[in-house]
Amino acid sequence: MKQDVKSKIATHQAGLRPATRPVELVGMDEEELVSLCGQMGEPPYRGRQIFSWLYAHGVSEFSQMTNIPKGFRAKLGEAARLEALELDRESKSADGTEKYVWRLRDGARVESVRIPMRNVNGVMRWSLCISTQVGCAMGCAFCLTAKMGFIRQLTAGEIVGQFLAARRLLARGERFHNVVFMGMGEPLDNFGATVKAVRILTHPRANGVSAKRLTVSTVGIVSRLRDFVSAVPGVGLAVSLHAADDETRGKLVPVNRKWNLRALIDECRELPVGERRRITFEYVMLRGVNDSKRDAKELSKLLEGLKCKVNLMPWNPFPGTPFERPGDERVEEFRRILLAAGLVATTRTAKGVDILAACGQLADSSRLDGPGGLKQLNPL
Ligand code: SF4
Structure with missing residues (x-):
């Protein structure tokens, strides 16, 4: 009803x-x-x-x-x-990326990141990365947000509020060209608020962002993928893969123990994403963990025949972690293997690494001291 x-x-x-x-x-x-x-x-x-x-x-x-x-x-x-959040702190990277820490009504903090991108004609465009939860329950081994644990869900107002507040900080005449739900939290673990926020932001009278310029990233909550794609058709979907075999992925992304790669990829093959859409598979590259030629070949095999794009993300470091970033040559070699197999593959340029604003680096630092904090990361 x-x-x-x-x-x-x-x-x-x-x-x-x-x-x-x-x-x-x-x-x-x-x-x-x-x-x-x-x-x-x-x-x-x-x-x-x-x-x-x-x-x-x-x-x-x-x-x-x-x-x-x-x-x-x-x-x-x-x-x-009106205002659901206020600016607590902002920091600016040498590359122009800006990180905003928002204080919510209950004192919790979340982060959004404004990222400058130049298009092929050299025109500056802004992307905005926003959060959907305070902390995250998914426990990905390479992610700083995971070290906070799960604190609470954001409301749709707090998700949309990040966009509205960040938009007010743009210079006159500027706008956000892209919005990505890739900040703190797993969007599909906060399904209702995420869907509502996406619908508001892409509403034709909201002057937010078009559906094709909005992407939601998920770690692969298989039971929610179909509902999500049906609820907000036309919106981009990015799935965090990070490994091409279950053993490695199970260590990096614990949710793989619930839905393994076969379940995830089979579901992705069936998703009604639309004729002109490709699913993006995110692949964070960790030296000696998932960056070998063999990994690249297995990944090519896994994604064979699937209309998709692979986005390679050399890992962005943060203090106290056992992981290392692979060298550029290794990343390029990995990408070439994917291209040779007929896949579309790109390498994401890291932005905002110096202010802990890049992918996997977002966290409320005040919650990272003490038990479960940075010093207690578990090596694989
Ligand atoms: S990578 Fe995303 S899903 Fe995984 S722990 Fe970090 S925020 Fe959560």
């Missing part, structure tokens, strides 16, 4: 605060905003106006909603609130 809007709003508000606290507007979809306005005696179009103010204009104050009558703005200001 379709969940009614009232209970959806209740669900949206649940988890973070008791009913007496103000309604969080960021994270509500258009239907919910229309319903909320109806409950407050306003016509449906008022909800659509607020949707536009929240997401297309990204206002941070009710006074900026200039086509909403002053009286209703005041009422709204008493019953609801």
Whole structure:
């Protein structure tokens, strides 16, 4: 049975605060905003106006909603609130990458990364990498976020809020060309909030980002892949592979013990990703662990006939870890083997390594001291 809007709003508000606290507007979809306005005696179009103010204009104050009558703005200001997070810290890499640490209402912190990219014509474009959880339960061996453990899910408002807050920090006329859900957390382990956030960000009236420019990365929660692709068609899917045999992948990505490579790849072959879409397989390269010629050949065999792209990511180091990054030559040799097998393969240029903003380097450092902290990483 379709969940009614009232209970959806209740669900949206649940988890973070008791009913007496103000309604969080960021994270509500258009239907919910229309319903909320109806409950407050306003016509449906008022909800659509607020949707536009929240997401297309990204206002941070009710006074900026200039086509909403002053009286209703005041009422709204008493019953609801806008900003779901505030900037706690920012750091800038020598390569122009910026990392933002956001403080959430309960004091938890998550990170987003703004990455500069030049296109073939040399035009600067920005990508934004956002988080979906505080910490992560997946325990990938090479990832700093994993060392935090799982703290809590982010709400859709906190996921969308990272985009809105980061967009406000762009210079006039700039926008985010791409958005990737590759920050802290496993998006499909926070399925409902992730899907809702994607729908809001790609809504035609939200002025966020087009579906084809938004990519969600998963470690391979096989039971959720089909539902996800159906829920947000056209959105890019990146699957973290990181090894071509179960023994190695089981050590790097513990979820492989639940869904092994065969289960994952068989499901990927069947996914309705659309004619023009390729699944991206992410492959973090670790010296002496998964970077041999044999690994490259096994990977080619595993992905044979699958419409996909392999994105090689030489590992980005962080303190206290047993892993090492392979040399450029080894990475290129690995890539050449994939290309010779007919696969599309690219190597990701690491950005923001010096400020711990690159892939696998995001974490709330205050949570990394003590038991389970950086000094307690387990070598393979
Ligand atoms: S790599 Fe992604 S899924 Fe794995 S522990 Fe890190 S954040 Fe979680």
